Amino acid sequence: MNNRAFQAIHLAAFVVAATVSSGAFAQKPPMQKSVCQAVGFSPQEPVGDRDGHTYSVSSYSCQNQGGDFDGAILTGSTIWESEKGSSVALAGSGVIRRPGMSAVFVLTDGKSSLTMADGKVTGFSGTAKGVYKVAAGAAASLAGKTFSSTFRSTAGGQFVIETVVD
Secondary structure, three states: OOHHHHHHHHHHHHHHHHHOOHHHOOOOOOEEEEEEEEEEEOOOEEOOOOOOOEEEEEEEEEEEEOHHHOOOEEEEEEEEEEEOOEEEEEEEEEEEEEOOEEEEEEEEEEEEEEEEEOOEEEEEEEEEEEEEEEEEEOOHHHOOOEEEEEEEEOHHHEEEEEEEEO
16 A cells, blocks of 8 residues: 555544544443442331232442442432342432532332342342432533443442443
8 A cells, every 4th residue: 555545544534533423433331330338228027918028228338430420429228129039129319429529319120139059048139220310510411311230249248239321
């Protein structure tokens, strides 16, 4: 390839790159990881309508790593309805804070199930979806945006939440 052809290809690539929005290239949204621990968990309470149908309230605190909330502290609470090892979130919300930014989220969907090994409960895992109802400072652009999360228990009574803004 001669020098003139090489320059023409680079010029064409530059023109395409300069005129196509960055959103046109498929990019995986950044994931944020939250390392969490329960700070309050009420025991499962029977609903009273049938055996094994319970609800519980859990409160938790997390340190965020990566994504839009890197270094932020998350505090949240979720009410779970459970039956036969599976749970559904009835309500959930939280606040994410760090200097110069904050956000309030509300869960719109959540499911959790117990993980088992050799017939014994070893932890839990699940999925959740929600929306950032309020966001300010460096997080202001997230107001009204939705997110999807997966979560799982880890060693030492902790759990991890991995979240992607939709």
